[in-house]
Every structure is written in structure tokens, then in C-alpha cells.
Amino acid sequence: MPRPRSNSNPAFSRPSGGKKSKPKGDYRARQPAHEYELEALPGLEQVVATELAAVPLARDVRGLRFWYPGSPERLTRLRSAVAAYRIKTWDVPRPRGLLGHQQLGELTAFVGEVAEQGGHRSFRLGAAGKESAVMQRLAEELSTALGLTHDPEEGELLLRLRPSADGQGWDVLARITRRPLSARVWRECNMGGGLNATIAYAMHKLAGQRDEDRIFNPMCGSGTLLIERALLGPYDAMVGVDIAADAVACARTNLKAAGRDVEVAQVDALHTELPPRSFDLVITDLPWGDAIGSHQSNEVLYPAFLKEMNRLTSRRGRLCVLTHELRLFERVMGQQSDWDAKELFQVYSGGHHPKAYLLHKRA
Ligand SMILES: C[S@@+](CC[C@H](N)C(=O)[O-])C[C@H]1O[C@@H](n2cnc3c(N)ncnc32)[C@H](O)[C@@H]1O
Numbered sequence: 583m584p585r586p587r588s589n590s591n592p593a594f595s596r597p598s599g600g601k602k603s604k605p606k607g608d609y610r611a612r613q614p615a616h617e618y619e620l621e622a623l624p625g626l627e628q629v630v631a632t633e634l635a636a637v638p639l640a641r642d643v644r645g646l647r648f649w650y651p652g653s654p655e656r657l658t659r660l661r662s663a664v665a666a667y668r669i670k671t672w673d674v675p676r677p678r679g680l681l682g683h684q685q686l687g688e689l690t691a692f693v694g695e696v697a698e699q700g701g702h703r704s705f706r707l708g709a710a711g712k713e714s715a716v717m718q719r720l721a722e723e724l725s726t727a728l729g730l731t732h733d734p735e736e737g738e739l740l741l742r743l744r745p746s747a748d749g750q751g752w753d754v755l756a757r758i759t760r761r762p763l764s765a766r767v768w769r770e771c772n773m774g775g776g777l778n779a780t781i782a783y784a785m786h787k788l789a790g791q792r793d794e795d796r797i798f799n800p801m802c803g804s805g806t807l808l809i810e811r812a813l814l815g816p817y818d819a820m821v822g823v824d825i826a827a828d829a830v831a832c833a834r835t836n837l838k839a840a841g842r843d844v845e846v847a848q849v850d851a852l853h854t855e856l857p858p859r860s861f862d863l864v865i866t867d868l869p870w871g872d873a874i875g876s877h878q879s880n881e882v883l884y885p886a887f888l889k890e891m892n893r894l895t896s897r898r899g900r901l902c903v904l905t906h907e908l909r910l911f912e913r914v915m916g917q918q919s920d921w922d923a924k925e926l927f928q929v930y931s932g933g934h935h936p937k938a939y940l941l942h943k944r945a
Contacts, residue, residue: 613651615641617647617668621665623930625928625930626781628927632662654668658759663763666758667758669755670688670754674751675751677709679752681720692756705732707741712734741756742754770836785865788927789863790900797819797820798865799821799822799823800891801825802846803832804832805822807822808820812842823849827848833846861899866902866903877907888941892921895943898942904938
């Protein structure tokens with residue numbers, strides 16, 4: 583079993599966030615502000631709002647909608663949002679109104695700008711009734727005016743249409759990136775049961791991000807929690823284990839793609855033979871018993887896991903757990919006296935609604 587390795591990556595020798603390049607000249611005067619909206623997994627809106635609050639120049643923020651005069655590239659670096667969209671509202675009672683001469687001209691300019699900035703060559707519509715004659719006509723008009731291919735399945739630029747929140751018009755949202763932001767570029771290896779990266783980011787942020795943490799990610803699977811933490815900034819040491827050889831290989835592939843050097847070993851998380859109090863933060867998404875593991879094996883795994891992690895965690899250490907086995911987890915928590923738990927969030931993702939908990943050792 584490898585010891586947790588100190589973080590010697592030179593990329594971490596300066597505070598998280600890295601070097602900020604100064605905008606040249608009067609940045610604000612050179613770029614018109616546009617309106618944007620971020621998409622969050624239901625349950626993670628607050629985490630996304632907190633990350634948005636740190637975006638310089640974002641203003642007139644209403645929930646996850648805001649005005650922003652800076653480069654859209656800055657928004658593509660948000661880690662908690664599923665996607666970022668340019669948004670514009672038209673004062674029309676129904677989508678047919680977008681085919682009016684003036685509205686169509688404005689819509690074409692709007693979509694054209696996003697397509698040019700994002701380098702999109704094709705588009706698709708995401709709207710209720712996108713097969714309707716009006717939507718098809720809109721798609722034809724945009725395709726002709728902009729020279730973009732309308733590809734209903736694989737179109738690179740996703741255009742969503744929806745009634746505006748005040749019921750007075752229609753919103754058009756144009757996703758600024760070809761893929762969702764949650765589909766990380768480092769994910770070269772995909773695994774069934776792989777964690778959505780925005781959830782991994784949220785877990786780390788809410789469990790606390792400390793430079794001196796020695797971090798353990800048991801049951802690391804494809805390495806999502808390891809990589810999202812490594813990309814956040816400094817830590818003292820980090821190690822991941824998984825019992826399955828293919829998961830370990832998958833995590834290593836993704837870590838390499840992310841350019842991060844983190845030790846991952848094929849070891850049973852319950853039998854690491856590491857000394858007591860080796861870690862300050864243990865963070866994991868336990869098997870949920872559907873895609874990975876079984877409900878029956880979880881009956882044994884969950885209590886054994888809590889006990890062993892108590893041994894491995896330092897006196898003031900934290901254990902952050904995501905699980906969909908809510909009844910089992912809460913029952914097991916009620917039967918033990920090692921940990922105090924608080925719920926961090928419940929998130930809706932891929933048909934599941936797991937909860938994240940933060941546990942502290944009882945004194
Ligand atoms: C829900 S998946 C983790 C997914 C991972 N976070 C990701 O993003 O890919 C759970 C993982 O726990 C591993 N596992 C189950 N029991 C284990 C044990 N006793 N020790 C180590 N790993 C275990 C499985 O092999 C599986 O990869």
C-alpha cells in the first residue's frame with residue numbers, strides 16, 4: 583500500500599487559481615456586456631452561485647442569470663456548472679414571433695456571435711415541440727443565414743427555447759461550449775457509476791479545501807474526486823484506492839490526461855494497512871448497490887467502512903460521503919457512536935438523487 587504522497591507538483595507552488603493575467607487596456611470599454619445563464623444540477627444551485635460570485639465583472643446577478651462584459655472563455659472554466667449559455671429574451675407570445683423580420687435578424691445575429699466565438703459548425707434545437715413546423719422553419723432560416731448545418735442529433739451549438747420566467751416572452755439560450763462543462767476534457771476513460779464532476783467539485787468545496795489536508799479517496803473508480811481536488815489547488819498529500827484493477831487503470835488514465843500526479847493503488851479500502859490517523863479528509867462516493875455493488879453487500883460494507891475510516895482519520899478529520907443508499911446510510915449512522923453527521927446537499931443527477939454528508943469524529 584503506497585503512503586500518501588506529498589504534493590510536489592510545481593503547479594501547486596502558488597495559491598489556487600494560478601496566475602491571473604491582467605486585462606490589457608480598458609477591457610470593459612472594449613467588450614459589450616452580454617447576458618448569460620449557468621445551468622446547475624438541481625441541488626447544487628448554491629454552489630454554482632458561490633462560484634459565479636467570484637467571477638470578476640459579473641453583474642446584475644439574479645440567481646444564475648447575469649450580465650458579463652468579459653471573455654466567455656472565463657465562463658468555460660467554471661467547475662460547478664453543468665453548462666453556460668448566452669441568453670436573450672424576445673417579447674413575443676410564441677416561437678412563431680421569432681420568425682418576424684426584425685426578430686429573425688436579431689436572433690440570427692445572436693446565434694451567429696455565439697457560433698463564431700465557440701467555433702461551432704452545426705447546431706441543434708432543444709425545445710419542447712422542436713419537430714413542429716415553426717421550429718423547423720426557424721432552423722432552416724438560421725441554417726441558411728449563418729451557413730451552419732442543422733443536425734438535430736449531434737449539432738455542436740445547442741439552442742434552447744423556453745417561455746421566459748415572467749411569461750411575457752421567449753428565451754433563447756445558446757450554449758457557449760460544444761460539450762457541457764461537466765464533461766471534463768480530462769475524462770479519457772469513462773466508467774459505469776462514474777461521478778458527475780460538478781458533484782465532485784461541490785463535495786470538495788463543502789467538505790473544505792485546505793492546503794494542509796492529507797486526503798484519502800477510497801473506492802476512487804475513474805478518479806473524479808481525485809482529479810477535481812488536484813485541480814482545485816494545494817494539499818499536503820493525496821492517495822486513491824480501488825479494489826478493481828480496471829478502475830485503477832481508468833483513474834490513472836484520467837489523472838495523466840489531467841496532468842496530475844496522484845498515487846492510485848489496487849487495494850481494498852477496508853484493508854489498507856495504513857497507520858491510524860493517516861488522513862485529514864476522507865472523501866468518497868460509496869457503491870449505491872445498483873450499477874456498482876449490491877444492496878446486500880452494502881449492509882456489510884457501510885458499517886465496516888465507517889469504522890475503518892474512523893481509524894484512518896485524524897482527530898479533527900472529516901469524512902465526506904455521497905450515497906444513494908439513504909435509508910441504509912442513515913440507519914447505520916444511527917447505530918454507531920464514532921461520527922457526527924450533517925447533510926451537505928441532495929442532488930438530482932442521471933435519474934438518481936444522492937445525498938452528500940459531512941462527518942466529524944466525535945470527541
Ligand atoms: C460508485 S463507484 C466510484 C465512482 C468514482 N467516484 C468515479 O467517479 O468513477 C464505487 C467504486 O468502489 C469500488 N469498491 C467497492 N468496494 C471496494 C472496496 N472494498 N475497496 C476499494 N474499492 C471498492 C468499486 O470497484 C467502484 O469502482
